[in-house]
Amino acid sequence: MLEHIEVDAFVKVLGDNTGGMSRPVQVIGSNGKEYVLKNQNVYDPSRRTWVEWDSMFIQEVLVHRIAKHFGITVPDCAIANVDSIFLTHAPALRFTHNYVPGFHFASNLVDGVENNLRDGYETLLALRKPYIKRPWSSFFNNISNKSDVSKIVILDLLTANFDRFGNFGNLIIATNNGERLMYCIDHGHCFWGPAWSNLQKRQCMLSVSQGGYIDFWTKALTQSSGGAFMSGLGEIFRALDQYIDVANNEDHCFYDIVLEAEKITPALIDSWFSGIPDEWYKDKLSQIDHYKHFIMNQKQLLRELLNIMADKGAFQTHLGGELKWNVKPTGTQ
Ligand SMILES: Nc1ncnc2c1ncn2[C@@H]1O[C@H](COP(=O)(O)OP(=O)(O)OP(=O)(O)O)[C@@H](O)[C@H]1O
Numbered sequence: 001m002l003e004h005i006e007v008d009a010f011v012k013v014l015g016d017n018t019g020g021m022s023r024p025v026q027v028i029g030s031n032g033k034e035y036v037l038k039n040q041n042v043y044d045p046s047r048r049t050w051v052e053w054d055s056m057f058i059q060e061v062l063v064h065r066i067a068k069h070f071g072i073t074v075p076d077c078a079i080a081n082v083d084s085i086f087l088t089h090a091p092a093l094r095f096t097h098n099y100v101p102g103f104h105f106a107s108n109l110v111d112g113v114e115n116n117l118r119d120g121y122e123t124l125l126a127l128r129k130p131y132i133k134r135p136w137s138s139f140f141n142n143i144s145n146k147s148d149v150s151k152i153v154i155l156d157l158l159t160a161n162f163d164r165f166g167n168f169g170n171l172i173i174a175t176n177n178g179e180r181l182m183y184c185i186d187h188g189h190c191f192w193g194p195a196w197s198n199l200q201k202r203q204c205m206l207s208v209s210q211g212g213y214i215d216f217w218t219k220a221l222t223q224s225s226g227g228a229f230m231s232g233l234g235e236i237f238r239a240l241d242q243y244i245d246v247a248n249n250e251d252h253c254f255y256d257i258v259l260e261a262e263k264i265t266p267a268l269i270d271s272w273f274s275g276i277p278d279e280w281y282k283d284k285l286s287q288i289d290h291y292k293h294f295i296m297n298q299k300q301l302l303r304e305l306l307n308i309m310a311d312k313g314a315f316q317t318h319l320g321g322e323l324k325w326n327v328k329p330t331g332t333q
């Protein structure tokens with residue numbers, strides 16, 4: 001079930017320092033809770049024009065549900081109705097941020113997000129100071145959901161999300177009830193981009209079952225930022241690698257989650273689309289077919305992709321050889 005809320009009040013704009021483009025806003029819902037509301041109308045500075053990322057809301061819900069299925073910590077989400085009366089009282093949203101009336105994707109605001117390190121990192125970047133490796137690793141120290149890390153790697157491989165490990169705004173950390181938790185957010189750029197109208201996105205989603213696809217991934221994972229080993233996965237990935245244990249090729253941290261992903265059926269995927277508003281689709285049947293085709297094929301490639309990553313030196317604990325999914329001897333888990 002997806003909760004439906006009305007947006008009652010605007011609090012402030014977020015995301016202006018995170019490298020993202022969609023500038024979500026913090027709002028209060030009709031149930032009194034605070035939410036982060038996203039907008040599919042996005043200003044693209046390189047083209048100096050507004051563009052519609054028309055698949056963003058669908059992908060936010062779909063990947064939220066896959067993440068929940070994998071047991072990954074994500075903020076709850078809702079479908080938030082923005083009505084024209086509300087926009088009349090928040091003219092900046094309408095005129096500066098191009099919000100329009102209708103259903104929007106909203107996630108429950110995570111209280112007390114730690115931004116200090118990120119802000120410090122931004123300052124260093126602005127000053128063109130060299131990047132120091134240590135701070136990011138310490139930032140992710142002492143999180144209680146360390147076992148989420150290997151699940152998030154699989155989630156991102158399964159959904160073609162290249163927007164997490166090089167982007168320091170898409171994993172957030174907050175302490176609540178004494179627990180320091182990492183939350184996985186922002187899935188709008190999965191599946192080769194946020195816009196259905198982009199023909200290349202659709203072609204990429206179909207190419208999963210075609211020749212040359214694995215080579216394409218190998219390049220994407222290893223060369224997307226400068227050609228250094230696994231640089232495509234970025235600084236955040238290197239900091240989180242401390243929680244990836246693949247020292248034993250027969251009994252490693254990806255064992256269970258890959259088997260879980262491989263169990264996904266078309267019917268399960270259908271259930272992830274339930275409750276998504278019709279107005280979010282451009283071409284409902286074809287869109288759902290594309291996601292199904294992609295996920296059902298991509299799930300069969302996870303072992304191979306992980307082994308390419310291991311082989312290319314992505315995981316510090318890896319000692320060589322292939323990761324395996326043989327039945328584990330009893331007594332281990
Ligand atoms: N549920 C939430 N709770 C607390 N803070 C949030 C939440 N969702 C988003 N934020 C904050 O807002 C920032 C931007 O959100 P998000 O990453 O979803 O959008 P974006 O990066 O601007 O979007 P895009 O990548 O689509 O351009 C996050 O980095 C985080 O600091």
Ligand SMILES: [Mg+2]
Nearest residue numbers: 020169170186
């Ligand atoms: Mg983001």
